[in-house]
Amino acid sequence: xxxxxxxxxxxxxxxxxxxxxxxxxxxxxxxxxxxxxxxxxxxxxxxxxxxxxxxxxxxxxxxxxxxxxxxxxxxxxxxxxxxxxxxxxxxxxxxxxxxxxxxxxxxxxxxxxxxxxxxxxxxxxxxxxxxxxxxxxxxxxxxxxxxxxxxxxxxxxxxxxxxxxxxxxxxxxxxxxxxxxxxxxxxxxxxxxxxxxxxxxxxxxxxxxxxxxxxxxxxxxxxxxxxxxxxxxxxxxxxxxxxxxxxxxxxxxxxxxxxxxxxxxxxxxxxxxxxxxxxxxxxxxxxxxxxxxxxxxxxxxxxxxxxxxxxxxxxxxxxxxxxxxxxxxxxxxxxxxxxxxxxxxxxxxxxxxxxxxxxxxxxxxxxxxxxxxxxxxxxxxxxxxxxxxxxxxxxxxxxxxxxxxxxxxxxxxxxxxxxxxxxxxxxxxxxxxxxxxxxxxxxxxxxxxxxxxxxxxxxxxxxxxxxxxxxxxxxxxxxxxxxxxxxxxxxxxxxxxxxxxxxxxxxxxxxxxxxxxxxxxxxxxxxxxxxxxxxxxxxxxxxxxxxxxxxxxxxxxxxxxxxxxxxxxxxxxxxx
Amino acid sequence: xxxxxxxxxxxxxxxxxxxxxxxxxxxxxxxxxxxxxxxxxxxxxxxxxxxxxxxxxxxxxxxxxxxxxxxxxxxxxxxxxxxxxxxxxxxxxxxxxxxxxxxxxxxxxxxxxxxxxxxxxxxxxxxxxxxxxxxxxxxxxxxxxxxxxxxxxxxxxxxxxxxxxxxxxxxxxxxxxxxxxxxxxxxxxxxxxxxxxxxxxxxxxxxxxxxxxxxxxxxxxxxxxxxxxxxxxxxxxxxxxxxxxxxxxxxxxxxxxxxxxxxxxxxxxxxxxxxxxxxxxxxxxxxxxxxxxxxxxxxxxxxxxxxxxxxxxxxxxxxxxxxxxxxxxxxxxxxxxxxxxxxxxxxxxxxx
Numbered sequence: 001x002x003x004x005x006x007x008x009x010x011x012x013x014x015x016x017x018x019x020x021x022x023x024x025x026x027x028x029x030x031x032x033x034x035x036x037x038x039x040x041x042x043x044x045x046x047x048x049x050x051x052x053x054x055x056x057x058x059x060x061x062x063x064x065x066x067x068x069x070x071x072x073x074x075x076x077x078x079x080x081x082x083x084x085x086x087x088x089x090x091x092x093x094x095x096x097x098x099x100x101x102x103x104x105x106x107x108x109x110x111x112x113x114x115x116x117x118x119x120x121x122x123x124x125x126x127x128x129x130x131x132x133x134x135x136x137x138x139x140x141x142x143x144x145x146x147x148x149x150x151x152x153x154x155x156x157x158x159x160x161x162x163x164x165x166x167x168x169x170x171x172x173x174x175x176x177x178x179x180x181x182x183x184x185x186x187x188x189x190x191x192x193x194x195x196x197x198x199x200x201x202x203x204x205x206x207x208x209x210x211x212x213x214x215x216x217x218x219x220x221x222x223x224x225x226x227x228x229x230x231x232x233x234x235x236x237x238x239x240x241x242x243x244x245x246x247x248x249x250x251x252x253x254x255x256x257x258x259x260x261x262x263x264x265x266x267x268x269x270x271x272x273x274x275x276x277x278x279x280x281x282x283x284x285x286x287x288x289x290x291x292x293x294x295x296x297x298x299x300x301x302x303x304x305x306x307x308x309x310x311x312x313x314x315x316x317x318x319x320x321x322x323x324x325x326x327x328x329x330x331x332x333x334x335x336x337x338x339x340x341x342x343x344x345x346x347x348x349x350x351x352x353x354x355x356x357x358x359x360x361x362x363x364x365x366x367x368x369x370x371x372x373x374x375x376x377x378x379x380x381x382x383x384x385x386x387x388x389x390x391x392x393x394x395x396x397x398x399x400x401x402x403x404x405x406x407x408x409x410x411x412x413x414x415x416x417x418x419x420x421x422x423x424x425x426x427x428x429x430x431x432x433x434x435x436x437x438x439x440x441x442x443x444x445x446x447x448x449x450x451x452x453x454x455x456x457x458x459x460x461x462x463x464x465x466x467x468x469x470x471x472x473x474x475x476x477x478x479x480x481x482x483x484x485x486x487x488x489x490x491x492x493x494x495x496x497x498x499x500x501x502x503x504x505x506x507x508x509x510x511x512x513x514x515x516x517x518x519x520x521x522x523x524x525x526x527x528x529x530x531x532x533x534x535x536x537x538x539x540x541x542x543x544x545x546x547x548x549x550x551x552x553x554x555x556x557x558x559x560x561x562x563x564x565x566x567x568x569x570x571x572x573x574x575x576x
Numbered sequence: 577x578x579x580x581x582x583x584x585x586x587x588x589x590x591x592x593x594x595x596x597x598x599x600x601x602x603x604x605x606x607x608x609x610x611x612x613x614x615x616x617x618x619x620x621x622x623x624x625x626x627x628x629x630x631x632x633x634x635x636x637x638x639x640x641x642x643x644x645x646x647x648x649x650x651x652x653x654x655x656x657x658x659x660x661x662x663x664x665x666x667x668x669x670x671x672x673x674x675x676x677x678x679x680x681x682x683x684x685x686x687x688x689x690x691x692x693x694x695x696x697x698x699x700x701x702x703x704x705x706x707x708x709x710x711x712x713x714x715x716x717x718x719x720x721x722x723x724x725x726x727x728x729x730x731x732x733x734x735x736x737x738x739x740x741x742x743x744x745x746x747x748x749x750x751x752x753x754x755x756x757x758x759x760x761x762x763x764x765x766x767x768x769x770x771x772x773x774x775x776x777x778x779x780x781x782x783x784x785x786x787x788x789x790x791x792x793x794x795x796x797x798x799x800x801x802x803x804x805x806x807x808x809x810x811x812x813x814x815x816x817x818x819x820x821x822x823x824x825x826x827x828x829x830x831x832x833x834x835x836x837x838x839x840x841x842x843x844x845x846x847x848x849x850x851x852x853x854x855x856x857x858x859x860x861x862x863x864x865x866x867x868x869x870x871x872x873x874x875x876x877x878x879x880x881x882x883x884x885x886x887x888x889x890x891x892x893x894x895x896x897x898x899x900x901x902x903x904x905x906x907x908x909x910x911x912x913x914x915x916x917x918x919x920x921x922x923x924x925x926x927x928x
Contacts, residue, residue, distance in 0.1 A: 173662070173664060175660045175661070175662065175664035176664050176666060178629075178631050178651070178658070178660065178664065179658065179660055179664035179665075179666075179725075180652075180666075180677070181630075181631070181650070181651040181652045182629060182631075182651055182652070182656060182657060182658040182726070182735075183652075183657075183677050183678030183681055183725070183726075183729060184652050184653075184655065184678055184681035184682055184729060185652055185677070185681045186650075186652050187652075189652075189681060190652075193677075194666060197668045198666075198667065198668055
């Protein structure tokens with residue numbers, strides 16, 4: 001009796017599993033083969049040359065210290081913000097909360113363009129300073145320096161730390177503080193002996209996540225760091241695409257995979273132990289009234305920092321996209337629609353928008369189908385085997401998109417699977433990056449459906465298929481929707497894999513922006529700004545729409561407290 | 577043995593966002609007394625407790641402890657102990673570390689600390705659990721740890737906020753008795769907040785009934801039960817036999833139940849009034865009884881055997897009454913007329 005049932009259970013998993021084998025493990029295998037058997041020949045001498053190169057140590061060291069520094073600075077700036085969100089009620093809190101979701105959904109390429117627009121040599125701040133003080137050249141010269149991409153890393157991760165730590169902080173039982181006070185602890189002693197130790201798991205988990213994201217940073221470093229700086233990701237790209245040193249790229253990819261797995265494993269252990277929720281809003285608990293000038297000043301300063309850090313680059317981006325050498329202009333937007341002789345594309349750039357939306361819709365559909373199937377399977381399997389399969393499904397998240405893209409171009413370019421000229425290769429890459437997020441969105445909701453609901457339906461005469469359609473599906477529909485929007489915007493912003501697999505005549509928006517930014521001239525720069533603005537609007541409106549939909553579309557909630565529908569790991573929209 | 581009060585609360589009022597939570601509360605407490613604040617949720621009892629603790633700071637009136645106005649003294653300098661509703665045990669510290677937290681804050685030397693720990697452990701009976709993590713404890717054990725933690729620094733006043741709220745009935749009954757014994761052994765001045773009347777009765781020397789932010793009655797448990805002051809208190813104690821009628825100048829009460837003679841009818845001013853008939857204050861009798869004991873005749877609507885008593889629902893005209901009658905003699909079957917001899921002490925005139 002158990003046999004046919006377990007076969008039935010495996011059915012929804014077959015598709016995701018096949019997909020992983022073909023488009024994850026096979027390319028990965030290609031990388032391993034490429035690094036140990038370059039050109040298919042076992043050549044120990046070449047191999048030892050490759051491994052003995054001092055390049056690895058240098059890159060690994062640079063990648064590590066920039067990630068550590070980014071993490072440290074982000075924590076330094078974001079922890080006070082987490083405190084005020086956890087503890088106080090203040091004017092505009094909801095607005096700021098909404099603002100904080102923006103960096104989550106912003107593609108890296110757009111972020112890089114936005115920072116260029118604000119602080120780059122042609123950026124707003126520099127041109128204002130030049131015209132205001134009649135200077136001969138830009139004052140802020142951080143382009144192509146570490147400072148520049150560190151700033152972008154802080155921009156990305158500030159909100160992440162604030163959400164994780166702030167949410168956890170607000171969730172701490174306020175009675176614990178009261179209890180400490182009643183036992184004679186001063187406010188400072190209470191903070192040191194009670195609040196801080198209780199907060200450590202959240203701080204640790206947030207710090208580790210930030211470190212992971214900065215360690216695997218690609219787009220931001222590539223665009224803002226200039227040719228003299230390279231993280232492992234950037235170096236993989238350079239070795240593969242610019243220097244065509246495939247064995248070197250493969251070796252670096254292997255190192256990246258190893259380090260990533262280690263970090264992800266650490267993070268999984270840490271968050272499993274402390275149960276730090278990821279996407280919680282920092283408004284649980286009982287916020288306090290602000291009642292002293294000192295507190296007011298502290299809160300205002302933090303909100304100001306938040307506003308400047310999060311809004312200034314985005315505003316600069318929009319402003320820069322409509323300001324030309326002769327003042328206000330729409331010429332950059334107009335240029336997107338023409339394939340002039342000076343254009344760097346074979347087609348008019350606006351085609352990239354159509355390409356991106358098309359790829360994103362296809363990837364979203366595929367990711368939802370695969371993700372729903374996989375989540376259904378995971379929710380129905382036993383605890384032990386489920387966590388094993390769960391970890392397997394999350395592997396693509398631990399693998400950088402650059403590595404995946406590289407794996408695709410060295411394995412999917414010849415029989416048995418030749419997709420070199422197929423458009424599907426882009427969709428497949430995006431799906432692979434997006435579908436683990438869909439699983440993360442759906443699985444918690446699915447797991448929270450009490451088994452008794454299904455049993456009740458079965459006793460009322462519903463077949464397993466009908467139970468899934470009539471009980472499970474309606475309850476998880478909202479989570480599916482959230483997953484779909486995530487998948488869509490991940491695909492819209494994806495850059496790492498796309499940089500390898502898009503064909504020159506079919507660029508996606510991030511790839512087009514990257515190419516514009518790499519070309520000299522006011523027109524190219526302006527078009528990069530214009531296209532980044534469009535991409536920002538498209539991705540943000542997806543999430544705005546999702547918020548609206550939630551209002552209209554009131555899905556019955558399961559009778560148990562439902563966890564927040566967001567994924568448990570950062571939606572690395574377009575990252576790396 | 578009346579001593580000078582250690583805690584005096586005078587005209588205490590508190591409001592939150594325009595709503596009055598506590599309205600002109602005054603009472604006092606002597607050293608070693610256990611006071612229960614009894615009231616439904618939203619009656620203001622927790623607010624009152626938190627004001628005394630210093631956890632809430634906005635109020636009018638005065639709180640005087642040991643002759644000193646405590647306004648402005650932060651909670652950590654008051655040396656009051658508090659036990660919280662869900663215990664608020666520190667999850668990152670084990671049983672031992674939780675209990676000694678208050679002693680650490682006072683800068684105890686390690687020998688003194690160990691000695692004090694031993695004393696409270698003996699008191700609450702937790703000896704074997706000192707190294708346990710908090711999440712490994714049962715509900716009853718947590719409650720003991722919380723009590724031990726609040727007792728360890730030897731507070732001058734102990735505040736308990738529904739400390740048994742989340743436990744099941746049998747455990748609660750056992751623990752109330754234990755807590756009372758421990759507090760009495762320590763001669764601890766205590767304020768105990770609860771919404772459970774049985775809990776209040778079994779633990780308190782005095783019970784203060786709060787309703788809608790007002791102090792309705794402050795009395796010993798027995799006086800409170802015997803002579804509830806008004807309909808609110810009577811209702812909260814679960815009394816349902818309330819009959820409205822008219823009090824005459826000679827102390828008789830005229831109502832659909834007939835004419836009943838009332839003892840201690842204050843002032844005997846003729847007025848409209850409500851009479852409470854306590855459920856245990858009646859026995860079955862024959863039609864004719866000697867003496868002036870009040871007797872009523874009523875139709876039996878329902879009778880439920882409850883073990884030591886029969887719960888009988890009766891109808892007199894439009895009035896429905898419920899009494900707990902002795903099981904001997906067993907009441908007549910439904911539909912018959914029964915005669916009830918009322919205990920005059922169980923007839924209580926309520927203030928409006």
